[in-house]
Amino acid sequence: MKLRVGLITSEFPPDHGGVETYAWQLARELGSRQNLQITVYAPPRSADIKPPPGVTIKPILQSCMGLDWPKLKNEPIDVWHALSAGHAWIAEKNRTVIVSVHGNDFLAPYPLTARPAFASAGFWWFRSWAWRNLSSLWRIKTRRMLAKALPKANALVANSRYTAEVLLAKYPACTNKTHVAWVGVDPAFFEVPHESKGKVPQFLTVCRLSEERKNVDLVLRALATLKDQFEFEYIIAGEGSLRQELERLANTLELGERVRFVGRVSDSELHTLYAKADLFILLASIIPGSHEGFGIVYLEAAASGIPSLAAKLAGAAEAVEEGRSGFFVEQPDLISIxxxxNQFLSGTINLNAEGCREFAREFSWVRVADIVETIYQQNSVKLTK
Known part of the structure; x- marks a missing residue:
């Protein structure tokens, strides 16, 4: 008999981001396994997404435990897997529950699943207003929920050793049931062709332009100090609230056509950007409540044969191997960047594409799913005893 697994996620295609990638790729790999029956409980906006083979998508999730539990409690599921910490609330419902944690989701939780349901007829208008205008209150309630629910989960799956360390420092009660499974990389990135590079080196950043800790502004300022010595082009892919401010900064620094903001891109467009790039750049800081839990984009770059420049902080230190798939600055400040x-542009640092790809091959969704499936089986056996 197949083990029936319910994956709960607020972050799923058509949305883009690291957790969305994690949810899709893990669901796809688990769905290929003959002894598992995979159902993804996702938001209504996922209704038009074609599921991977072996996966059923139920687009019913409202990301509010008071609204979601009545829909989920009678579902024929043997093991529930919350794909981010915000849905750990289900561990308080006397079910077998696994929770994936990514770093920021248990520090500054998103979504705010402890928001009140206001489910009675006629209260939908008030619910919308209250959710939008009282978010600071629901954030406090969601953090309190996490403090109770995470220790009650049967197991937790961290995306890096760093994430596991941060989790256990905050919730020591999770010590004996936290596993590190890392993440994988989509095999399609290994098919990105090696294009002959042009005379002008091309840099690439792919990230949400909504967090200052990503330090895209510092990269622009660093490039401004080098513009009279070297030719280069810098491509920034992604959208967010900081985009206009960063565009203004690029103009103020007189970087002109050397910097291009291309917005959100499709998968095929992203592959083209990697094919043309010489160096991937993402230099994220650690700030209170937020850090780079791992960084799937570093693996995507490496699988495409592109080295990365990263800050040797948080999970990025595990997502890049110095001298093999990239190189580091100790801290993301202007002088260091x-x-x-300068070292890369002058040829002092030179990394080859095959070394990058060899490193990326060590991270596969098959390995992640193997670890996760073992955890499912161990805990489902406990349930039947």
Whole structure:
């Protein structure tokens, strides 16, 4: 008999991001396994998504435990897997529950699943207003929920050793049931062709332009110090509230056509950007409540044969191997970034595509799913005893 697994996620295609990628790729790999029956409980906006083979998508999730539990409690599921910490509330419902944690989701939780349901007829208008205008209150309630629910989960799956360390420092009660499974990389990135590089080096950043800790502004400032010494082009892919501010900064620094903001791109467009790039750049800081839990984009770049420049902080230190798939600055400050880019542009640092791809091959969704499936089986056996 197949083990019936319910994956709960607020972050799923058509949305883009690291957790969305994690949810889709893990569901796809688990769905290929003959002894598992996979159902994804996702938001209504996922209704038009064609599921991977072996996977059923139920687009019913409202990301509010008071609204979601009545829909989920009678579902024929043997093991529930919350794909981010915000849905750990289900561990308080006397079910077998696994929770994936990514770093920021248990520090500054999203979504705010402890928001009140206001489910009675005629209250939908008030619910919309209250959710939007009282978010600080629901954030506090969701954090309190996490403090109770996470220790009650049967097992937790961290995306890096760093994430596991941060989790256990905050919730020591999770010590004996936290596993590190890392993440994988979509095999399609290994098919990105090696294009002959042009005379002008091309840099690439792919991220949400909504968090200052990504330090895209510092990269622009560093490049401004090098513009009279070297030719280069810098492509920034992604959308967010900081985009206009960053565009203005690029103009103020007189970087002109050397910097291009291309917005959100499709998968095929992303592959083209990687094919043309010489260096991937993402230099994220650690700030209170937020850090780079791992960074799937570093693996995507490496699988495409592109080295990365990263800050040797948080999960990025596990997502890049120095001298093999990239190189580091110790801290993302202007002088350090300028020096590192100078070394790359002058040829002092030279990394080859095959070394990058060899590193990326160590991270597969098959391995992640193997670890997760073992955890399912161990805990489903406990349930039947």
């Amino acid at each position: 300028s020096t590192a880019l």
